[in-house]
């Protein structure tokens with residue numbers, strides 16, 4: 001193909017109507033590098049005008065109108081975008097005919113769509129609160145609650161605001177103070193998450209930190225957060241300022257590269273609690289790829305189900321969040337949603353096709369810290 005100048009480009013684009021999509025081929029379009037969103041949009045138009053449907057008379061009429069009106073491909077795509085929220089098929093055809101009858105450029109079609117289409121009724125918000133994963137030591141949360149209570153909350157938080165300072169960080173400080181301030185405060189409205197998180201430490205790192213060479217080393221905790229070597233010294237061994245010591249971390253688990261688990265400071269009293277702890281250490285979070293739940297928010301899952309004879313021992317236990325515990329294929333032959341299996345001593349999600357996939361959101365588990373990925 002020779003080079004195309006802009007005037008020629010416009011001419012060829014303007015000439016594109018509904019019939020260029022008669023032979024639509026999704027794979028061919030993706031192969032030559034077209035934007036998948038655009039390809040999906042063409043597919044929608046193709047299905048309306050050329051796809052199998054029980055509305056054959058409607059389809060024929062629409063095709064005639066699209067051809068007769070000379071609507072551009074962009075206009076046909078726009079029509080389908082706007083119609084996508086109309087749920088009733090008959091109503092959708094009726095509105096499509098009206099939009100296809102519009103003459104003029106793209107702006108004219110947009111104006112007509114505003115006139116013709118019923119205004120979208122926004123879904124009423126439902127009561128909810130949700131939390132994000134961590135980023136740079138922070139976590140987000142967002143929610144909806146009855147307006148009266150939120151108004152009361154906002155009014156309480158605004159009391160004593162310094163108007164010369166940015167208000168958003170002050171509101172958060174006031175909110176945290178309302179919840180009870182530091183985690184060490186026994187009378188806090190919000191007690192520390194239980195069980196308290198455990199910090200995972202490879203033995204050589206532990207030695208470095210004790211030797212004063214690892215203050216900035218980041219250590220991973222079982223609730224998905226991190227702490228520095230300096231904070232580790234302060235919380236576990238009581239060296240350092242009291243406010244750091246009281247950060248709410250319960251225990252530290254040390255691992256040796258060959259001998260495995262070396263020590264769990266302040267050991268658990270009950271065997272089942274210890275199993276829970278060790279299972280959490282092999283996977284610092286739910287092993288299903290993309291899942292954000294740290295091990296402390298997980299249930300302990302039997303990899304071979306109890307009812308299939310699976311035992312409650314460490315080789316058979318993995319932390320899974322509540323949702324993925326339910327969604328797991330307990331029967332290895334089911335192969336529909338994937339399942340968690342033990343791969344070299346650590347729980348891994350295995351796809352229905354049999355491929356083991358890590359969940360990078362939680363960083364390495366104890367076995368990877370010991371033996372590498």
Ligand SMILES: [Zn+2]
Pocket residue numbers: 286287288291292293320321322323324325
């Ligand atoms: Zn999960």
